[in-house]
Amino acid sequence: MHEQLPNHYREILIGVGENPEREGLLDTPKRAAKAMQYLCHGYQKSLEEVVNGALFASDNDEMVIIKDVELYSLCEHHLLPFIGKAHVAYIPTGKVLGLSKVARIVDMYARRLQIQESLTRQIAEAIQEVTRAAGVAVVIEAQHMCMMMRGVEKQNSVMNTSVMLGAFRESGSTRQEFLQLIGRGK
Template identity: 50%
Template structure:
């Protein structure tokens, strides 16, 4: 079962905490509370170090809050021999977490842009995806955020982003439908204005698809 969603407005990237961040001790105490709530004993041997491990894992999985994706796009290259056609980075694998249930989202992002005199290192596009993925997300917002920052910083003639992902909030709970994927896409500039550019982006994705 696939759902397709297009052209969501970018969400503001200047996320601010209303209060100071909790201390390490407060985080570990919260995890122990959750362990007790599940019915388990946080003092048993297998769970003694779990609060510390969870805090460490969360620091890694949500590291995107302390990183600025625009910084990754700051260095560009203009010696491209006049190249101004589509640049497509396909199958950027990522994992994120649903902001509604804090369970995993696992998927792939496909990002294309039409340069206007300058290009950015290919790894930087993947890094932008990774930064946004390492935050609590909805797939729709993440799709728009990736397109928005590339458009704002590089100012290309257009950006196309498609994400396909499986949401564990559907697979692990609720209706529990494993294997269901969601497709979202956002287009800016020439991709938004010219259906032929959209079609070319989709054709190039299909041409290299292993599925």
């Protein structure tokens, strides 16, 4: 843990009018620092580490879809959580990625200060880089606490973002098949 992080949290408590010496807050700066480090642990990981060689030869050239991958991230504008799920698809060209590695790639990028639009692109480009797939599609749907807890306070709003690469971008029917299979198509 960066040694100054708890001190910064102590100053935040003082800044919002709290007494960091009161019983309930004595260890809060230390706990908050540990929590923030955990929530941002994606910075300590690389794509190579996360994939760890889990790429396997396959003659499958049909769409592979992993739906409803839970994600938890922090909005880089307010440091408030956004929570949702990612749907990831790719069309293999000789290699498939270990199933858990897709979720680990989502987590690696989600556990950084983010905006959802960038997160969606980072996941798609990482899957493309690792698999050299004919196409990659990522759709993320998430609720943002910065919109729910402050500002406009809209409790039921959901943000959807998508990135389509290769065959998913070039072929409307491929894109539509993906969207139908994740329950978003007509």
